[in-house]
Amino acid sequence: xxxxxxxxxxxxxxxxxxxxxxxxxxxxxxPNLYWYRQAAGRGLQLLFYSVGIGQIxxxxxxxxxxxxxxxxxxxxxxxxxxLSDSGFYLCAWSGRATPPYEQYFGPGTRLTVT
Amino acid sequence: xxxxxxxxxxxxxxxxxDFTTYCNSSTTLSNIQWYKQRPGGHPVFxxxxxxxxxxxxxxxLTFQFGEAKKNSSLHITATQTTDVGTxxxxxxxxxxxxxxxxGTRLQVFP
Numbered sequence: 001x002x003x004x005x006x007x008x009x010x011x012x013x014x015x016x017x018x019x020x021x022x023x024x025x026x027x028x029x030x031p032n033l034y035w036y037r038q039a040a041g042r043g044l045q046l047l048f049y050s051v052g053i054g055q056i057x058x059x060x061x062x063x064x065x066x067x068x069x070x071x072x073x074x075x076x077x078x079x080x081x082x083l084s085d086s087g088f089y090l091c092a093w094s095g096r097a098t099p100p101y102e103q104y105f106g107p108g109t110r111l112t113v114t
Numbered sequence: 115x116x117x118x119x120x121x122x123x124x125x126x127x128x129x130x131x132d133f134t135t136y137c138n139s140s141t142t143l144s145n146i147q148w149y150k151q152r153p154g155g156h157p158v159f160x161x162x163x164x165x166x167x168x169x170x171x172x173x174x175l176t177f178q179f180g181e182a183k184k185n186s187s188l189h190i191t192a193t194q195t196t197d198v199g200t201x202x203x204x205x206x207x208x209x210x211x212x213x214x215x216x217g218t219r220l221q222v223f224p
């Protein structure tokens with residue numbers, strides 16, 4: 001069966017510090033991968049998605065970036081965090097056999113920028 | 115741009131009462147998906163509806179896709195405290211990504 005991992009679960013970082021969140025998927029090949037951000041009590045904002053290694057689509061201009069160095073690995077990064085980067089970051093994957101596909105989310109990372 | 119709105123934003127019910135959330139898209143959708151997010155948790159896929167007018171049931175949950183494929187509803191019969199959470203609908207923008215609705219947060223009082 002497929003599983004999706006995210007770490008860390010929680011993170012407190014000062015303004016201006018770098019960020020690296022990692023997401024890995026097991027049990028599937030060539031998935032679509034997604035990064036979402038959710039502010040407290042709010043909806044899901046799609047940040048980036050990837051349909052293959054090295055292929056990244058950015059949805060929202062910001063100081064975040066994403067990379068997909070391996071088929072089942074998706075990384076979210078920032079060189080300098082802002083207070084507004086605080087939120088709940090969710091990674092998700094979907095299959096590609098028959099569109100459009102349901103998405104399966106990881107446990108998320110709660111980021112607080114202080 | 116494409117928008118998917120849900121009403122109500124919040125709903126508080128007494129345990130045993132029914133609950134309904136409505137999802138409305140600005141454009142026709144090829145399918146509609148529903149997700150549940152428990153407090154402090156991550157969204158979990160519940161179901162997908164594809165056909166116009168389709169109705170599906172999962173125990174006490176009834177999902178409906180509108181005839182025009184622009185709206186959907188989720189109805190919970192006799193709510194339980196385990197139903198607490200935020201319910202999101204979602205529709206595809208293209209073959210690779212979804213647009214999620216604004217969500218309805220359900221609180222159930224015992």
